[in-house]
Amino acid sequence: MNHIPPPEELRLPPSPHAPPAGRIRPAGMVSERVDSRALVRVSAPDLARRAQLETTRGRLLLAAAGFGLLFGAVGLKLSIATLIDPQQPKLRAAARVPDLTPSVGRAAITDRNGEVLAVSLQVTELYANPQEINDPVEAADKLLRVLxxxxxERLIARITQRTVGDSDRPVQFAYIARNLPPRTQQAINDLGIPGFHFRAAERRFYPQGREAAHVLGQVDVDGHGIAGVEKHFDERLRTDHAPLKLSIDVRVQVALRDAVEKAITDFNGIGGAGVLMDINTAEVLAMVSLPDYDASDPGGLQQRAAATEATPASPIRQVALHAPAPKAPRQDTDPHFNRATVGLYEPGSTFKLLTASMALDSGAANIWSTFDASRPIHYGRFTISDYKGKNRVLVLPEVLAYSSNLGAAHMALLLGPQKHREFMGRMGLLNRLQVEVPETARPMAPSANSWRDINTMTIAFGHGISVTPLHVVTAISAVANGGVLHQPTLLAQPDGLPREGTRVLSEKTSETMRKLMRLVVTDGSGKGADIPGYFVGGKTGTAEKNGPHGYIKDKRVAAFVGAFPMNAPRYAIYVMVDEPKPNAKSHGYATAGWVAAPAAGSVISRVAPILGMVPETEKIPQIQQTISIPLQPGRPPAAPRAPAASPAPAAPPRGNTPAGAPPASPLQQQVPVPPAGLQPPALRRTEAPAASLRLAAAPASIDGSGLAPE
Incomplete structure (x- = not known):
């Protein structure tokens, strides 16, 4: 059977090692060997794919090299941080518990016991962007429903689109209202008016209201201090958030204010002032000036600044859109006027304590020295006389107890004008006090060149010089505390640490003056201030006010200054009523003995227990004996004779007792009385102007730097 070859399409593919078609393999060559010149067909897609593989392989190698370098750097860094140079562990601060206290920028002010007097709280303010308000009239009418x-008209003008001044920059910020409560804020939000926005702010609150308003002062709309302690410590309150502790005791402040206010009401005065001070440290525990105001609502002080435009980034000085503030009242009735540190008044007979201190400390007089008060002193067209005088020679204690102008004038002349003025300056009565409020006044007194005999005589009994109430109580504190003068302070001082001061009197003189001050209260015009068990000592003073044409007879200032207890003084007090009027209870009088002394007594009876003082009622006779002094002390047997204040015969003439006067006691009969024809020693005539007796003026107005210089 013949073999039929398969068709071409069924023929198997040749071996890869087979020679090309039509070529005969040489004899003796191994069939598995391939010819080096063999041809291989590669299609274009294969070539492209191979090129892409090569590119990808290069990129992977590059990425691997980068990652290797990165991990190598990290490994190197870790090796350095852990093996070569290990880092010490750092302590992390513990997480703080959130403080729920509102964040405010101004520190609180407290009294000496920690009671809050001033504090800042967060509030909400409303402002507008006029560029976002299309219909100002409609927006204003809607807003007026809530505010x-x-x-x-002013609201419409402020929210109307406009530019800043002459520039092309549009106004994008305008204050509308401040201090909005949450309910009002929600009501404005419910109106749905575009262009109105809210911002967080802070407001200064004074929880005690009127108490210590003049001490605290105020802040402006931007929270900057503009008066009182707020202004003096403005930087400290803004940078240090710790509370500022004052020397004020709010309990004493309330009691003093109530007593002064009652005295003003009872005697229909126009105002008054009061100060209670620690006699050893000069810390002011209470300072009152009436009329006063509510510190939280100071009567539109913040509205007096001019309204200005401002952007949110610039200082804001715009105020609420209320009606303009009313015209400021007269200074003597202005509630913002601080009578205690700015009001200048003639101190009247309270200065007789200083005159006696000067005479005793200099050695020019002793407690048994006599002074002629039998007749007025005539100086040119002026006459010095006593109010209900004794019309006889007085011993030094009588000069204070009976408040003799003539005796004080003769007493001051023992030293002369120059030494008198030096003493006034040493007592701090010619310069501005360094107390921590900017509102202080410089006393009005004659200059060194114009201080003559007539000035010495009148200033001796508190006329011809004007000082503030704080000046008076500071000087009397030095008289009673052992003779050391301290500048008054409104800052609480550390307990047990004495303050530096200046010695102005000897301790012996201070001890004698304490007895004389007690004598004035027990036997003189200050009886109304006496409180059993507290041994109050002091001096009354009634001075006529000065007008454009001299002293005004029916306008006066009634004051009392003193200290307690006189056996161991701890506190000094001053109470003053401006222009008191007589009433039925005072039997037609409006002098300090009827007006100021009882007010001071009521303050002492109320605040002494608060300050931890117990009345020594069981030891009154024993303590009184240690601080008493007779009205007419006799001369010690071997005592040197003090310079005579006026000539006197060896024995009083008979029949020289004024009509209606009570019979003289045996001790009084030992006091010589000059005959009717004998005049006081001749005064050194000076060229003092006629206005020398009219230096005291009503409280002057305040400008930026205080009062006008002398």
Whole structure:
């Protein structure tokens, strides 16, 4: 059977090692060997695929090299940080518990016991962007439904689109209202008016209201201090958030204010002042000036700044859109006027304590020295006389107890004008006090060149010089505390640490003056201030006020200054009523003995227990004996004779007792009385102007630097 070859399409493919068709393999060559010149067909897609593989392989190699370099760097860094140069572990601060106290920028002010006097709280303010308000009239009418106190015309003007000044920059910020409560804020939100926005701010609150308003002062709309302690410590309150502790005791402040207010009401005065001070440290525990104001609502002080435009990034000085503030009242009735540190008044007879201190400390007089008060002193067209005088020679204690102007004038002349003025300056009565409020006044007194005999005589009994109430109580504190003068302070001082001061009197003189001050209260015009068990000592003073044409007879200032207890003084007190009027209870009098002394007594009876003082009622006779002094002390047998204040015969003439005067006691009969024809020693005539007796003025106005210089 013949073999039939398969068709071409069924023929198996040749072996890869087979020679090409038509070529004969040479003899002796192994069939499995391939010719090096054999041809292989590669299609174009295979070539492209091979090129792509080569490219991918290159990229993978490059990526692998990059990752290797990266991991190598990380490994190197880890090796350095853990093996070569290991880092020390750092302590992390513990997580703080959130403080729920509102974040404010001004520190609180407290009294000496920690009672809050001033504090800042977060509030909400409303402002507008006029560029976002299309219809100002409609927006204003809607807003007035919630804030009816705003002025409609001014509100429309502020939210109307405009530019800043002459520039092309549009106004994008305008204050509308401040200090909005949450309910009002929600009501404004419910109106749905575009262009009105809210921002967080802070407001200063004074929880005690009127108490210590003049001490604390105020802040402006931007929270910067503009008066009182707020201004003096403005930087400290803004940078240090620790509370500022004052020397004020709010309990004493309330009691003093109530007593001064009652005295003003009872005697229909126009105002008054009061100060209570620690006699050893000069810390002011209470300072009152009436009329006063509510510190939380100071009567529109914040509205006096001019309204200005401002952007949110610039200082804001715009105020609420209320009606303009009313015209400021007269200074003597202005509630913002601080009578205690700025009001200048003639101190009247309270200065006789200083005159006696000067005479005793200099050695020019002793407690048994006599002074002629039998007749007025005539100086040119002026006459010095006593109010209900004794019309006889007085011993030094009588000069204070009976408040003799003539005796004080003769007493001051023992030293002369120059030494008198030096003593006034040493007592701090010619310069501004360094107390921590900017509102302080410099006393009005004659200059060194114009201080003559007539000035010495009148200033000796508190006329011809004007000082503030704080000046008076500071000087009297030095008289009673052992003779050391301290500048008054409104900052609480550390307990047990004495303050530096200046010695102005000897301790012996201070001890004698304490007895004389007690004598004035027990036997003189200050009886109304006496409180059993507290041994109050002091001096009354009634001075006529000065007008454009001299002293005004029916306008006066009634004051009392003193200290307690006189056996171991701890506190000094000053109470003053401006222009008191007589009433039925005072039997037609409006002098300090009827007006100021009882008010001071009521303060002492109320605050002494608060300050931890117990009345020594069981030891009154024993203590009184240690601080008493007779009205007419006799001369010790071997005592040197003090310079005579006026000539006197060896024995009083008979029949020289004024009509209606009580019979003289045996001790009084030992005091010589000059005959009717004998005049006081001649005064050194000076060229003092006629106005020398009219230096005291009503409280002067305040400018930025205080009062005008002398």
């Amino acid at each position: 009816p106190s705003l002025d409609r």
